[in-house]
Amino acid sequence: MPEQLPTDAARQGQRGQPVLIVLLASLAVLAVALVGLVSWQGANSPKDYASLSQEAARHTAVSPTTPPNPAPAPKPQ
Template structure:
């Protein structure tokens, strides 16, 4: 005789280790991909603006008549 199930029971997926393996593998791949993106972005990003501002301020302080690079003199 056929097993009688409700509509909700017939739509449920199986639980167990195969589902857990897929979820764990997906999380690990997401972490690896995120680390790869952050590493790549760090290697191709320009220098920070703070060090550029410090260098421009020092150049202006040592020779106030010369405007920093990229700026017009007043």
């Protein structure tokens, strides 16, 4: 007949620190990845939409003292 082990002893893994080392290493890799993502995202992000819409409104607005744009000159052939 096989040896009977108590349930607590049967569920326990080996004693030591390999799991802790793997956990800490994975958290360190996660932290490096998050820092890289945040810095890359901040460098490539466009301006906020409010400033873009104000900028577009400034370009399309025509003041009353500004004469209308003349017709473009024909291109020489």
